[in-house]
Amino acid sequence: MKLNRNLNFFSVFSMGFADVGADIFIALGVIAAYAAGLTPLAFVIGAILYVCTALAYAELGSAFPVAGGAATFARKAFGRFWSFVAGWGLILAYVLDIALFSIVGAFYLNQVLHLEVQYVYMVGATVILGLMIINMLGIAGSAILNNVLMVFSTFLIIIISILAYFLLFDPAFLFAQAQTFLDHGSWANFAYAVGLSSIAFIGIESITQAAEETKRPSHTIPAAIKVVIMLVVIFCLLISVLSVGSVGWGVLADNKENALVAFAAQIPTYGNALVLVTGITGFLVCVVSANSGVIGASRVMYSLSRNNLLPRALSWTHPKYKTPWITIFIFCALALPLLVVKIDILSGIYALGALIAYILINLSFIQLKNAKYDTMYKVPLVIHMNFRNNDYKIPITGVIGFVACVFSLLAVVLPQRMTLIVGVSWVTIGIAIYYINGRYSKGQPVPEEESLIVSDVDKRDPTILIAFKLRPHERHIIDIASDLAKEYKCGVTILHVIETPMIMPIWEKLTDEMTLEKKREMEILEEWLKGTGIDVSIEFHPARDAVSGIIDYIETHNVKVVILGELEGKSSPTVEQIRSSVDVPILTVRNVLVSSSVSASG
Structure with a gap:
């Protein structure tokens, strides 16, 4: 454990x-x-x-x-x-x-x-x-x-x-x-x-x-x-x-x-x-x-x-x-x-x-x-x-x-x-x-790569993390992420957390059925990202729930800024829980039907 x-x-x-x-x-x-x-x-x-x-x-x-x-x-x-x-x-x-x-x-x-x-x-x-x-x-x-x-x-x-x-x-x-x-x-x-x-x-x-x-x-x-x-x-x-x-x-x-x-x-x-x-x-x-x-x-x-x-x-x-x-x-x-x-x-x-x-x-x-x-x-x-x-x-x-x-x-x-x-x-x-x-003893030692997994954090390339589902009217968020990527001289990662059932071990490989819908969304996002001039990767991450999946990804990757979404006029328990659990700057994007406003928090 x-x-x-x-x-x-x-x-x-x-x-x-x-x-x-x-x-x-x-x-x-x-x-x-x-x-x-x-x-x-x-x-x-x-x-x-x-x-x-x-x-x-x-x-x-x-x-x-x-x-x-x-x-x-x-x-x-x-x-x-x-x-x-x-x-x-x-x-x-x-x-x-x-x-x-x-x-x-x-x-x-x-x-x-x-x-x-x-x-x-x-x-x-x-x-x-x-x-x-x-x-x-x-x-x-x-x-x-x-x-x-x-x-x-x-x-x-x-x-x-x-x-x-x-x-x-x-x-x-x-x-x-x-x-x-x-x-x-x-x-x-x-x-x-x-x-x-x-x-x-x-x-x-x-x-x-x-x-x-x-x-x-x-x-x-x-x-x-x-x-x-x-x-x-x-x-x-x-x-x-x-x-x-x-x-x-x-x-x-x-x-x-x-x-x-x-x-x-x-x-x-x-x-x-x-x-x-x-x-x-x-x-x-x-x-x-x-x-x-x-x-x-x-x-x-x-x-x-x-x-x-x-x-x-x-x-x-x-x-x-x-x-x-x-x-x-x-x-x-x-x-x-x-x-x-x-x-x-x-x-x-x-x-x-x-x-x-x-x-x-x-x-x-x-x-x-x-x-x-x-x-x-x-x-x-x-x-x-x-x-x-x-x-x-x-x-x-x-x-x-x-x-x-x-x-x-x-x-x-x-x-x-x-x-x-x-x-x-x-x-x-x-x-x-x-x-x-x-x-x-009949036990086996924890594999070296598992016991030292957190050391991979700083070996990975730095990235700006978008950790919520983008909608068609929110393409401007890509521009925000692009500006941050240029400032930090890094790429952008769009994270999809796949919530796995309790009967499935968390470390098992995700099935094609579990990622099919996300892959379709990825094809649309790739069209949006053409011409931005930045390196973008889209990753699937298994977790029991979205919050723990995002936190785990941040802790095991070299994330410079996290972009999260929350509904306008409402505070998000998800955002507050993530903010209290990680030591990374968080940018919250207010979701509206036609336009959006952005607020930053460290």
């Missing part, structure tokens, strides 16, 4: 920004404990890893906008096994994401509620259960939650930053701490902090996980990722510099669970009020990030099971809400017992899972850069090398991202035995599941 396309640009951007932006609430105190006065520098190095990996996501997400993200890209580049490894690593990261941000969010909220510690854990469990219910009901409602909380929390973070800069920040204090580390600090600890800094930027893959629920994904995904890259880097570097330069790294390290509250409490005059505001803010952004973890985990599992890398039952979607409810339940259940694990341990394992996937993302990007695929976005800094009379394209950002991810993985795993044990155990269990499922 297919997932519903409910997400627009702002929803997708909010999902990615919320997931990554919330990481600073956890990473700040943990990284300060090891990087000390060089905490901002650790964040800078982590930002390099983040930017390079995010750019790989932007290009590949535009080319292959389907649920799965890293798992999908690795399958295209290296095959099914490495696809499973990438997805399995992300699953680990997402499970930790749900638990980590739920409990940290509860500790932030406790700065307001002042509960006993056992009740703090109950708050964390309540967050997980609430998110499970919201996501089972549908991602659109989940996206609304992301949008509201993201706007609110972003505004509050900006206010805190401004007050800290004018009332507390001291550049000399910042540089003095850095100099102290250079004189007496441990570079081994700093290397570990650099590895952990990746947790400040984990989450960009959340955007690609919801690709199959995104309107116009080939356009929306890279646009959202680029905006998220810019804002997240600015926010993380700004907060790390302001906090260390205001209260010192020691205060942050001593309050790992709520470092930003300790930072806000030191601001003169407004400290008490800001503790309240920061506690609420930290809780909200952590809830948003945990919510993104639920979304990402369920979508990765959905992708892996749909491709027969895990039991196919895990790809079942709810018959009413069209959500992968089984995987949502599984991951929320797995996250609940992890609430009692120490924050330091959760952070390291969280980074481990994501870095496994990020290494494969960058390798897949390097490999696929020399494959044939179309994308709406291409990364800069690509060099060409000639080897044995073959031209190879090497993306510099992909190489830098791969090296940075490998370094971060080693820096996180080697010093911490527990992280190493969990990592090896998780990978071993995953490989066993992969081979057992492959041996006993």
